[in-house]
Amino acid sequence: MNLEIYCAIVNEGLGNKVLKILKEQGVNGATIFKGKGTVHDKISTFFALDDVRKEIVISGCDEETGDKAFLEVCNRLKLDKPKRGICFSITLEAIIGSNFYDSSRKINVKEEDNMENKLIVVIVERGNGEAVVDAALKAGATGATIVNARGSGIHETQKVFNIEIEPEKEIVLLLVESENTDTITDEIRKELRIDEPGRGIIFILDVHKTFGLYKGE
Known part of the structure; x- marks a missing residue:
């Protein structure tokens, strides 16, 4: 399955x-x-x-x-x-923790080559999502979706009146052509200084299939 x-x-x-x-x-x-x-x-x-x-x-x-x-x-x-x-x-x-699927079932993971699209997921502090989008567009991306979230981590807390709080996060989803992934990711890393502690994180996923994909002229 x-x-x-x-x-x-x-x-x-x-x-x-x-x-x-x-x-x-x-x-x-x-x-x-x-x-x-x-x-x-x-x-x-x-x-x-x-x-x-x-x-x-x-x-x-x-x-x-x-x-x-x-x-x-x-x-x-x-x-x-x-x-x-x-x-x-x-x-x-x-899938673990779902009432509908037994996580002990044997799962067939298919090896897919030449994926046409990648999903770039960028998690940054709230307010930086638009900067991620700007950097991605500059590097050739064509669109994005920003989702609000919350995060916690060793470098992710701030102090207000000497009380540590978890800052709000934004998740930016970018569906891109595989051949453009490195260029877009590198631009985001540079503009957002992602390699510095606490600045954010990027991960990239293979997109297996797309449905209803509109490609305009």
Whole structure:
């Protein structure tokens, strides 16, 4: 059995509709996050997002069920049209802590070569997300989604009136062509000084499949 994590990024207000479609198709669990989409005005984007509020729906399930369900999401919400959103999946080795899947099951992890797209995930202090987007656009990225979060770590606390608090974080999601990944990542590292302690973290994931991917002219 192959497990995938599926992500749908849609306009605000459509997250619950995505959940309803997924449930109809046999996907029994999903989570909605709030985010903001940004895109360079002059460049068509893989995400097909502009500067509007977004909802990110994430679910983990088996590949057969997930592919069918998210294709249905894309068809019903017309995600192949510009500025509607996007769905993509990433192969998982396991799902732990889910009521729907036994983590002791044997999982077949497929080796995929020549992935066309990568997902760059950048976690920075709140307020720096736009700087990440600016750096990415400068290096050739075409769009991004910013999600608010909280983080804690050895270098991640600040003192206010001598009391340590966990700062707010922003997560920036960038879906990019594989060949542009290094250029975009290097620019973000340089502009945000990511290599300095406490400045943030970047990780890169292979995107297994995309659904409803709009490529404008």
